[in-house]
Amino acid sequence: MSFQLKAQRKWNCSRITDGAYESMIKAIAGDRNPSLFVMQYSGDWTIANLMVVPNSFFSSSVIEVRSPLGPLARRAGWTGCNINLRLIPPPGRITIVESGRPIATSRVRRQFAQAQRLRSVSPSVRGWTLDVLRAVTKMNRDRFSLQDAYSFEEELKQLHPRNSNIRPKIRQQLQVLRDEGFVEFLGKGEYRLCRSGQ
Numbered sequence: 001m002s003f004q005l006k007a008q009r010k011w012n013c014s015r016i017t018d019g020a021y022e023s024m025i026k027a028i029a030g031d032r033n034p035s036l037f038v039m040q041y042s043g044d045w046t047i048a049n050l051m052v053v054p055n056s057f058f059s060s061s062v063i064e065v066r067s068p069l070g071p072l073a074r075r076a077g078w079t080g081c082n083i084n085l086r087l088i089p090p091p092g093r094i095t096i097v098e099s100g101r102p103i104a105t106s107r108v109r110r111q112f113a114q115a116q117r118l119r120s121v122s123p124s125v126r127g128w129t130l131d132v133l134r135a136v137t138k139m140n141r142d143r144f145s146l147q148d149a150y151s152f153e154e155e156l157k158q159l160h161p162r163n164s165n166i167r168p169k170i171r172q173q174l175q176v177l178r179d180e181g182f183v184e185f186l187g188k189g190e191y192r193l194c195r196s197g198q
Contacts, residue, residue, distance in 0.1 A: 004037070005037040007040070016036070017082055021063065021066065031123040035053060049095075049100075054094070059130045060127055062084050091114060091115055094108060132170055
């Protein structure tokens with residue numbers, strides 16, 4: 001597994017500047033993108049904050065295209081991208097150091113092991129899985145219903161405009177998330193989020 005490190009003095013856990021947009025999209029589609037470490041270092045070169053995003057949690061939905069470089073730039077027309085970390089579901093943003101304090105190794109390992117389970121999902125459909133996971137975690141509660149998940153139908157339709165069967169896709173992806181240990185099916189249309197890192 002390959003890793004990429006983005007380090008800076010100012011802590012930014014919402015958006016990271018990355019390389020060429022087209023290259024990033026192709027890498028994600030081919031399951032070749034690296035996992036990402038995001039680090040903040042202090043004035044005395046100690047680690048203030050550190051988190052890792054496993055490569056299986058990247059999808060085209062979290063990659064933002066930047067404006068092409070102008071005609072006077074050395075690489076005129078080159079188009080870069082940003083990684084919008086806020087669009088990555090919480091299970092894919094694993095804290096290792098927070099405010100200078102390391103998180104327990106056992107907790108980090110459990111979270112990373114759970115995140116790695118998404119590698120069994122084909123990259124061609126993993127974007128759907130991640131988008132549904134992000135939707136149900138946005139509700140900020142452990143239990144939710146199928147009807148709650150349906151409330152994100154319009155949002156998911158905008159992310160996947162070629163798909164006209166949004167509700168069946170939501171049900172399908174909830175089954176995938178159940179099989180991979182991210183949600184538990186309680187019966188009668190009720191689900192519970194699984195939080196392995198707690």
